[in-house]
Amino acid sequence: MDHDNMHNMSPPSSSLANKTNPDMMMTMHMTFFWGKNTEVLFSGWPGTSSGMYALSLIVVFLLAVITKWLAHSLTLRCVGSTNRATGIVQTALYTLRIGLSYLVMLAVMSFNGGIFIVAMAGFAVGFFLFGSTAFKKPSDDLKTDKLPPLSSGCV
Template identity: 35%
Template sequence: MDEGHGSHAPAGSDGGSSSMSPSMGHVAGFEAQLMPMQSSFYWGKDMTLLFSSWVTRNPVHYALVVLAVFIFAIAHQFLGYIHKLYNGSSSSGSSKHKHAWLEMLVGVVLYGAHTTTGYLLMLIVMSFNGGVFVAVISGLCLGFLIFQAIERAMNVNGIGAE
């Protein structure tokens, strides 16, 4: 059997300083160095969020991350609301003037920002940390509630974009 294949010894247990898993092998002459990825939900303050340098190791940092993720989820809903308002106001026929390209550019930027925040939230949830998951879902729900209420109030008062 090849060395390193089929062995179930922990990485680095061969006495060497290699952090490579025994089943990873070599890629074009280089050792593959992959970071372990969490694949089930867990509850705890020790986590890495999006980048290897964004690590929480104490309860204060973890609480700040959860709060930031919660606010980021609300901001995502805000971007969706603004994009919807902008599309409603710019589709009223005013796009025939000479700055139509600028209106389109603003719409594209809003759409891109909303889409980007959505994908970032998905990646954040993929940290599999239970507290972060709850923060994302709570932030999305609260943001939806806030901006849905604002939209309904605007429609009742005749201010809505529709």
């Protein structure tokens, strides 16, 4: 291959659809941007509607809060409980929590500034409500910061 003449080559196109109709070309942001015209989690969602963008902000916020709720509040603790039903419930809750966490991560990867802010706000509110000492009783010694949230549980 003649490397001296590579500057004469045209750049490769990203897809056949872009060749046939360049107006349909969808650009993916690789830096944070502000605006309601974005895609979050699903192709074409929320679209260009301000109402749907607001709904996507609410959904991402609630996903983050629910993730923290699952991480800190939904664990019933029983010392010495080792039955299979407990293990199945713990595994299901852990899987749900991790799945929701990945959904929030993918939403943030849209690089939309508003989505990023509501995700962080959702995690903060969720931690404040369910993980911090603000709403815990001083005698609540079963939940400590040294134990992972889903380390033990019972049905």
